[in-house]
Amino acid sequence: MESPATQNVLIVGVGGQGVLLASDILGTVCLGRGYQVKKSEVHGMAKRGGVVYSHVRYGTQVLSPTIEPGTSDVLLAFEPAEALRWSKYVKPTGTVIVNTQKRIPPAACQDRRPDALTRYPRGIEQALRSQIEDVRRFDAETLAFELGDLRMCNTVLLGALSRVCEFSAEEWLAAIEKSVKPRTAELNRRAFLAGRSVEFPCAEEPQAEELVFEKREAARDEAPFIEIRQNWCKGCEICVRVCPQNCLVMNGSKLAEVAKAETCIRCMLCEWLCPDLAVSVH
Amino acid sequence: MLDIQKYLRLEMFPHMLCPGCGHGIVLGALLRAIHSLKLSQDEVVVVSGIGCSSRLSGYVDFDTLHTTHGRPLAFATGIKMARPELTVIVITGDGDGLSIGGNHLIHAARRNVGLTCLLLNNEIYGMTGGQAAPTTPLGKISTTGPTGPFETPFDSCRLVEAAGASFVARGITYEPATLEKLIVAAIQNPGFSFLEIISDCPEFFGRFNRMGNPADQILAQKQNVVDAKTAATLPPERLKGKMLTGILHHEPRPEYAASYQESIAQMGAQAR
Incomplete structure (x- = not known):
């Protein structure tokens, strides 16, 4: 017992x-x-x-x-x-x-x-x-x-x-x-x-x-905002390929476009690697 | 968040460089570096020669000078001698800086003039249609070398180091954050700072050599380089065919314009 x-x-x-x-x-x-x-x-x-x-x-x-x-x-x-x-x-x-x-x-x-x-x-x-x-x-x-x-x-x-x-x-x-x-x-x-x-x-x-x-x-409410100046973009595809979160896509006119900004982690790669200075991450 | 647009001549945009040209990435890194150094737009002079890379001076809202082929360092030396307090940045290309202006490059390095020279190396003459440059690697195709040149390319960093530059570094466009730091370090060095930047030419070099689209080309850059610090720990067979990046040489010595001012002061004192 x-x-x-x-x-x-x-x-x-x-x-x-x-x-x-x-x-x-x-x-x-x-x-x-x-x-x-x-x-x-x-x-x-x-x-x-x-x-x-x-x-x-x-x-x-x-x-x-x-x-x-x-x-x-x-x-x-x-x-x-x-x-x-x-x-x-x-x-x-x-x-x-x-x-x-x-x-x-x-x-x-x-x-x-x-x-x-x-x-x-x-x-x-x-x-x-x-x-x-x-x-x-x-x-x-x-x-x-x-x-x-x-x-x-x-x-x-x-x-x-x-x-x-x-x-x-x-x-x-x-x-x-x-x-x-x-x-x-x-x-x-x-x-x-x-x-x-x-x-x-x-x-x-x-x-x-x-x-x-x-x-x-x-802080979460202020989601990152990715701005792409379409008239500056020449469609080299670099930003789309380097984005680790797949936020960006190439659109029908072969220019970069934001697909889902909400998954952006602000790594800045797209902005820094854009040869046309067309991308800004705010 | 930095808005680099304040450093740009917006009416010139979009710029004339081809899609995916690495020179635009260098332009962004240069502007961020200048911003982080808190230099005012009136304190910076950007001087360039002729070629794709040399177009960059036209897009930035500093005091700029677009000079004759191969001679930006000569013009810049003049500016530095007359106004030593200015930050003078020279943007040149591999053809402009190493073949047409090769002599100016080694003598600016020998004198240790307080300039920051960014040599944008895309391994080809882009503006004139893809002729072989002094940096085109052996076996790489160009319009003047359909089977690839049989001349050994320049290693510009070793050349300039041997000529006496006090700061020598190499960066690649695929690493924009590192590139920005290298530019900052180059500007902060009081003497002649030489920074070779491996850039891409998707339109000619990439197309002739079947390197895929601009994104493929920039992603492939990393395979050809090793950081200088890492390289020191690697066996020689792992470094075969690789370029070293990072700060390769840094040994401060008296700057030319400052020595010149000193010498004037001394002679003035003697005359009195």
Whole structure:
């Protein structure tokens, strides 16, 4: 029979952020207390910023290695969109700890225009707060970077996690020292303590993200305008051939014509390579 | 966004160059370079000789001089000597600059006069109907060489470097942004700056040598060149038959017009 006090911690992020090492360290801490620990993880998506998650369950007796939706006590998210993706696993009374630095996946930014909107989810914070009581957001990556190494981000987040787990700082630090390379031990120790000392809600402007989106939306309305002076054009076809977005075509009278200005990325090749100075991109 | 129309004599447009002629691309790059240097239209003098490339001086709204065949550098030297504060840009072609005006070119380089010489190399005499120029590559067809010339073409950059120019570079019209930067660097160099620009002549060179339409021709340019910085890291067999682009030589030395003014001042002081 599984003990009712079994704790569930779900650690999620994208490839390369150190999700698996963080979950290993948590496992080591639990083992140090004499708990049973079971872990289940998906990796292999690690390259190219794919989804990585790790279920950690610990208690006096643990049977299943996976967490059921709606039962996780803590969600430790290395990335805001991943927090949203896994939020249904968390109890309404649980805790979510989120690193606020985004990793925008390639599939969400296929529009190559400079001011293009990404399809990255918006309003993540509100969505999380509406489902879960305790949402703790902070910029762990900048904190790690300021300490001297961006890769310490996972240790910083473990520091924040340590505030909601029952283990003492000494137990954590011993486990970290055991798991990391000796030459990074001191840096990891400082990163852990930095993460542990973050107070929530920490000072940040939750509106900033929305403002950026608004600004980008305004920029998007000003679509590029390609002007072709037909009486200057001699129909050499260079602009049509060099346009990477196929915005231009040759018309019936063998002159260049704008077919779809809305896909223009303002690379300026048509304007710069027009021998007749007939093209302007505004 | 820059509107280069303010530098143009709009009543002259559309220009007389053939469809797809690379010279128009150079004209655009030159105007953007002048704009980025924030030079006023009264500070710039554009001097040109005779030929397709030399037509460009007629389209720009600076002080311009369309001179005799092969002699733009001689006229420009005169302008620079009389008014050293002006930015003097010489636009010449491969025939104008290297054969008819070859001597003027090497002596302007030797004196290191503060001119910026853009040599637009389309590897043929375009205006007179496609005769072989001193830069026509071996085996390339022209009206005077139906089987291709058997004379070795000039490497104008090495020629001018040997003659003593303080700045030598080569650009291609397919890379207009790089070309603009090279023109800026050439204008900023106080001494004689020589910039060879590989341009296309779709009407004669391209047609005789079956190079496809103007777009095919400009897209093919990239195959024949290697950037000078990249070339330094490549084995010699990879560079065979390739032209080097980028800044090939930059070694500032005293400029002729400035030295001349100094010498006048010295002699004046002695006389007093």
